[in-house]
Amino acid sequence: MQVLELIIFAAIAAIVLYQLYAVLGRRVGRQPEDTPATEAAPIGVRQAERPAGPADEGVALSGLAAVKARDPGFDVNHFLGGAKSAYQMIVKAFADGDRATLRNLLAPPVMASFDAAIAQRESENRTETVEFLHGPRADLEKAEMAPGDLARMTVRFLAEFRSRSKGPEGEAVDDRRTAELWTFERNLKSRDPNWTLIHVDAAEA
DSSP states (O other): OHHHHHHHHHHHHHHHHHHHIIIIITOOSOOGGGSOTTOOOOTTOOGGGSOOOTTTTTOOOOHHHHHHHHOTTOOHHHHHHHHHHHHHHHHHHHHHTOHHHHHTTBOHHHHHHHHHHHHHHHHTTOEEEEEESSOOEEEEEEEEEETTTEEEEEEEEEEEEEEEEEETTEEEEEEEEEEEEEEEEEETTSSOOOOEEEEEEEOOO
16 A cells, blocks of 8 residues: 555656756746847946947937047147147237238138237337236136037136236236136048137136
C-alpha cells in the first residue's frame, strides 16, 4: 500500500513540475523583445551619445550651442580675450583717425559712421588721443547663428579711459566711463580667424 501511495505522489509531483516548467522555464527574466521601443535611455547615458532618431529631427539649436555645433573648437574665453584687444585697438584707432586700421576691423556701414565722425573732427581742426585707465571688462551678452554660417556675438564692454583733445580753443582732458554693446560677426567656414564689428549700441552700465 505504501509503495502504491509513493508511486501516486511521485506521478502527481512530476505533473506539477512539468506544468511549472511549461509556464516559467521557457522565459526566465526580462527578454530583449520585452523592451518597449520608446523606453528612455538608461541613467548615465548622455543624450548626445544616443543616435539621432525621428524625435530628434528638426530640433533647432540656438545661442552658444548653435555656434559650437558649427565650430566645436569655439572657446568663449579665447573669444572674449580677442574682443577686448579689438575694442581697445578700435577705440584708439578712432581717436587717432587711423582709417587703415579701422577698415580691417569694421564692417562697411560701421566704417562709414566712424569715418564721418573722424572727418567732422578733422574739419574742426581737432585731434584726440585715448589712454585706458584699466583694461575693459567684456561679457558675452548674446550669441547666435545667422544664415550662411555667420556667427554673431554681442559683447557688453565696460571701460574707463582718459581722452586728451586739442582744438582751436586749447587742450582738454576728459575721463570717461562707457558701457556699450558691440556685435561681432565671422563666417565660421572662412580661414580668416578675425571677427568684424558690425554694430555698436549704447548700454546701461
